[in-house]
Amino acid sequence: MLNSPPRxxxxxxxxxxxxDGDLAAPFESLGNPTRLRIVERLAATREVRVSDLALQLGxxxxxxxxxxxxxxxxxxxxxxxxxxxxLCRLDREAILDHLGRFRALIDGRxxxxxxxxxxxxxxxPTRENPLPxxxx
Amino acid sequence: MLNSPPRxxxxxxxxxxxxDGDLAAPFESLGNPTRLRIVERLAATREVRVSDLALQLGxxxxxxxxxxxxxxxxxxxxxxxxxxxxLCRLDREAILDHLGRFRALIDGRxxxxxxxxxxxxxxxPTRENPLPxxxx
DNA sequence: ATGATGCATAAGGAATCGTTTATCAAACAG
DNA sequence: CTGTTTGATAAACGATTCCTTATGCATCAT
Numbered sequence: 001m002l003n004s005p006p007r008x009x010x011x012x013x014x015x016x017x018x019x020d021g022d023l024a025a026p027f028e029s030l031g032n033p034t035r036l037r038i039v040e041r042l043a044a045t046r047e048v049r050v051s052d053l054a055l056q057l058g059x060x061x062x063x064x065x066x067x068x069x070x071x072x073x074x075x076x077x078x079x080x081x082x083x084x085x086x087l088c089r090l091d092r093e094a095i096l097d098h099l100g101r102f103r104a105l106i107d108g109r110x111x112x113x114x115x116x117x118x119x120x121x122x123x124x125p126t127r128e129n130p131l132p133x134x135x136x
Numbered sequence: 137m138l139n140s141p142p143r144x145x146x147x148x149x150x151x152x153x154x155x156d157g158d159l160a161a162p163f164e165s166l167g168n169p170t171r172l173r174i175v176e177r178l179a180a181t182r183e184v185r186v187s188d189l190a191l192q193l194g195x196x197x198x199x200x201x202x203x204x205x206x207x208x209x210x211x212x213x214x215x216x217x218x219x220x221x222x223l224c225r226l227d228r229e230a231i232l233d234h235l236g237r238f239r240a241l242i243d244g245r246x247x248x249x250x251x252x253x254x255x256x257x258x259x260x261p262t263r264e265n266p267l268p269x270x271x272x
Numbered sequence: 273a274t275g276a277t278g279c280a281t282a283a284g285g286a287a288t289c290g291t292t293t294a295t296c297a298a299a300c301a302g
Numbered sequence: 303c304t305g306t307t308t309g310a311t312a313a314a315c316g317a318t319t320c321c322t323t324a325t326g327c328a329t330c331a332t
Contacts, residue, residue, distance in 0.1 A: 023166070023172060024166070024167055024168060024169045024172050025167075027163050027164075027166040027167035027172070028163075028164070028167030028168070029167070030159070030160070030163040030167070030238075031160055031161075031163035031164030031165070031166070031167040032160060032164070032289090032290085033160045034290085036159060036160050036163070036241075039241065039242070040241055043241060043242050043243065043244045044244045049308090050308075050309065051307095051308065051309080059291095060291075060292065060293090061308085061309070061310090062291085062292075062293085062294095062309090062310075062311080062312095063290075063291060063292080064309095065309060065310055065311080066290080066291090066310090066311095067290095069310085081309095083299060083300075083308090084298065084299040084300065084307070084308050084309075085299095085307095085308065085309085086308075086309060086310095090242070092242065095242060099235065099238075099239075102166075102235075103235075105172075105175065105176055105179055106175070106179050106226070106228065106231060107179065108179045108180045168319090168320085170320085185278090186278075186279065187277090187278060187279080195321095196321075196322070196323090197278080197279070197280090198279085198280075198281080198282095198321090198322080198323085198324095199320075199321060199322080200279095201279060201280055201281080202280090202281090202320080202321090203320095205280085217279095219278090219329065219330075220277065220278050220279075220328070220329040220330065221277095221278060221279085221329095222278075222279065222280095
């Protein structure tokens with residue numbers, strides 16, 4: 001008699017696994033002012049307790065926890081447990097890796113989408129831009 | 137007797153002006169898979185017609201127009217009108233500027249938020265992290 | 273002028289994000 | 303063991319995003 005539970009989504013994209021070379025995920029993380037402030041703070045302090053970070057930024061503890069989860073998933077920060085505290089710091093190595101891949105993309109040296117678009121497959125000529133010339 | 141019009145928002149943040157040094161805006165732009173594909177495509181083709189871009193990426197024309205607006209606002213792409221067509225290309229100079237400011241932030245050389253947090257103003261000591269030491 | 277083309281914008285809905293207020297669970301202190 | 307502290311998670315809501323369809327508005331061709 002009971003309705004099936006109103007389970008809304010299968011998975012809130014924020015929790016889905018992040019493919020390794022994905023650039024959208026880290027950029028999306030950095031595209032939020034609060035998370036950018038977190039990064040800024042971490043850039044100035046080798047390692048910070050989560051609760052201290054929350055105080056310093058004026059962010060509620062659950063909210064900071066959420067943001068840290070996103071930043072962890074997209075490899076912007078790392079956290080380690082110390083007793084009942086959690087210390088977090090920037091994952092500078094991973095960040096530089098992201099930036100490097102982005103530079104490659106900007107320079108036309110990297111494809112983020114191996115499968116060509118439907119139109120490209122069809123070979124749509126589109127006047128005089130049939131899939132324009134590649135940069136030298 | 138009539139209700140005031142249900143005008144929902146004052147301004148859809150996506151349309152608000154972007155402060156010059158803002159980093160969140162360009163990152164937010166790049167944090168979307170479709171827009172990242174646009175950037176990738178533009179990186180390989182000096183200049184592209186909007187309609188060609190839409191075909192190549194399999195994006196509807198109105199949607200591409202919307203994405204291009206965001207990318208323009210956050211200084212990722214530029215567009216110029218040629219007759220009734222619009223050609224767009226990467227704003228590489230601006231992009232490198234964004235990346236440079238981000239590197240500065242990562243290295244602790246840049247503050248995105250001049251006004252200290254409420255807790256910081258109060259001088260909250262927070263155990264042994266009263267506003268931790270700055271990196272050497 | 274009339275029609276066709278290229279792009280921008282409005283309108284609308286589903287999904288997601290950002291936040292707050294409860295809990296929950298684990299680690300430590302007494 | 304009881305209670306406290308620290309952080310993660312759940313629930314719930316408004317605000318935004320992302321997309322489609324429809325419409326507007328120039329520009330070019332006939």
